[in-house]
Amino acid sequence: MTAEDLAELATGAGGPRVIGLLRDGQVGKQLLLFVEITRMASAPGDALASQVRAWFAVLADADRRDPHTARQVLAAPNVGVWAAQCLAGLRSGRSAAQSAVPYLGAVAAAVAVRTGMAARIAVPVIDGRVALPTLGALSVPPGAAAAFLDSTAGEWLLAVDGVAVPLRRTPDGTLAAPGGGAPDGFTWHPASRLRATSAGHVLDVLLDDLDPFRDRHGLGAVGPLDRSQALRWQAMLDAGWSTLTGVAPGYAPAIAAGLTCVVPLRGEPDGHGTSATAEHGFGGLSIGPAGADAFAVGLLHEFQHSKLNGLLHLVDLFDDDGQRHYSPWRDDPRPLAGLLHGAYAFLAVADYRRLQAAGGGPRAGAVPVALAGFEFARCRESVRRTVRALRRSGRLRPAGLRFTAGMLDRLAGWEAPRLPADLRRRAHDMVTEHRVLWRLRNVRPDGTSVASLAADWTARRPAAVPRVAVTTVVGDRAALPGRSGRLRLLHQRLAGAAEPADVAPGDLAYVRGDRSGAAARYLTAIEDSPGDLTAWAGWLVTRPARGPVAPELLWAVHRRVLDSGGRPAPPEELARWLSTVEVPAPRW
Known part of the structure; x- marks a missing residue:
């Protein structure tokens, strides 16, 4: 992997x-x-030792x-997934059987068939x-346990x-049971096999x-499929x-050269589709x-992850900070x-949306230009912020610095589609909203400091705490809806x-362009339900005042005041009162 190869990949x-x-x-x-699996599973005394050596x-x-x-x-992707899981199991002290070592026999049998070897496996x-x-x-x-392949x-x-059960090779290289x-x-x-x-x-x-071993992420792999399902x-x-290929043909040769396997998943109720890539399943x-557009984006997005996984197994781009x-x-x-993976995958998605917004081909019209442009602006800002955060982290190695510099150069070199100012602002709003919701969900201010500030507010005196420490935690996944209601409404409106x-009044005002009306309705929602994090995020995005505010501290003090029976704290007044308190921003 030369410097030129790394630079080529850095463009996405x-x-x-x-x-x-x-x-x-x-x-x-x-x-x-x-x-290594064979070495570890062939230890003296292991019941499978001799069989493992025979498979190898x-x-x-x-x-x-x-x-x-x-x-x-x-090199089949799901064989790679099994091998990594198996070795991890052996290294953790589990037995060969518990680590699924016998699947090595299935791999050996498939190899024997494909290469035409005579063997009993x-x-x-x-x-x-x-x-x-x-x-x-x-x-x-049911109950069948022992199987052998005689070739x-x-x-x-x-x-x-x-x-x-007799089996014979078919012209496409697979196996079939002949006759009856x-x-x-x-x-x-x-x-x-699928061919497009x-x-x-x-x-x-x-x-x-x-x-x-195809369902590495537990997302609900389906199968076996019947003929109509396969069609x-x-x-x-x-x-x-x-x-x-119609929108972004420049990515097609790499995907055609590297994508070898698709695992079908069950459908999701929201219809947005699900996709994933396993680290060891290149x-x-x-x-x-x-639908066609979501499937295209899924192919592009996930193959980016696959490329980066392959690169990270060859080149050290960063040192993890734990x-x-x-x-x-x-x-x-x-x-x-995870940050690097997200930025790299969405670098390509941003390019796809950019080309789509610019009318990048005869089949680019499945998504309205306004929606494609909005998504381009949202992806581009998120990728740029994330790459810059990675470069500020101090954890990138020289190759990682070159790689991320190439990503930024790629972003800067695009001729961006012309978007109305309102659409650019809404894209920025949605980037901000996600960050605000993330902080409300995952950042916890020091409890003692919060209690002291709530007491100061209730006593109508200045904040006596100059600085509040925060801790990043993994928040409750059930605390927030899976997707932003405002983002979903914007997508629907642009489409x-x-x-x-059944739309929240604040959200409806926001998507109709009434920011002040939206802010007022979000405040009403907060009064009615102080724990509604999406209302807090909506207000913080649309509030007329633009002074600094730490969302997690504002919400925590507001809640503490209410819990202690103090006077209600109007969010804007409380935000101004807390503006003198320093809160270290969570790392990103």
């Missing part, structure tokens, strides 16, 4: 050649993980004979299935408790609805890929059902790695959707 892009370097690095890492011998032999083919399995039954990574899985009757030239028998299929009580599920072509860019991926995923990939992503910080894309405090009936 990176062509197929650089993606190939990242992939090669992941293959090397995977091989080291297999060696198959992998080593196949890798010597046909490394290119063998590594199609060894024990494979595990996990969650009622015998899975062969990248090839398929056999559902077995000869071009034919394989998967035997489970004495029942043999599997015996009663057994069902063979061949691996599915748009504007000359071909995306060919495994639709992994079978692997037992639905093909249609979503077609639409998403067509949108991505080239894979998990994604839920979504602390948690503000991230504009999360409601909880995040480590430095031309009708206003919903």
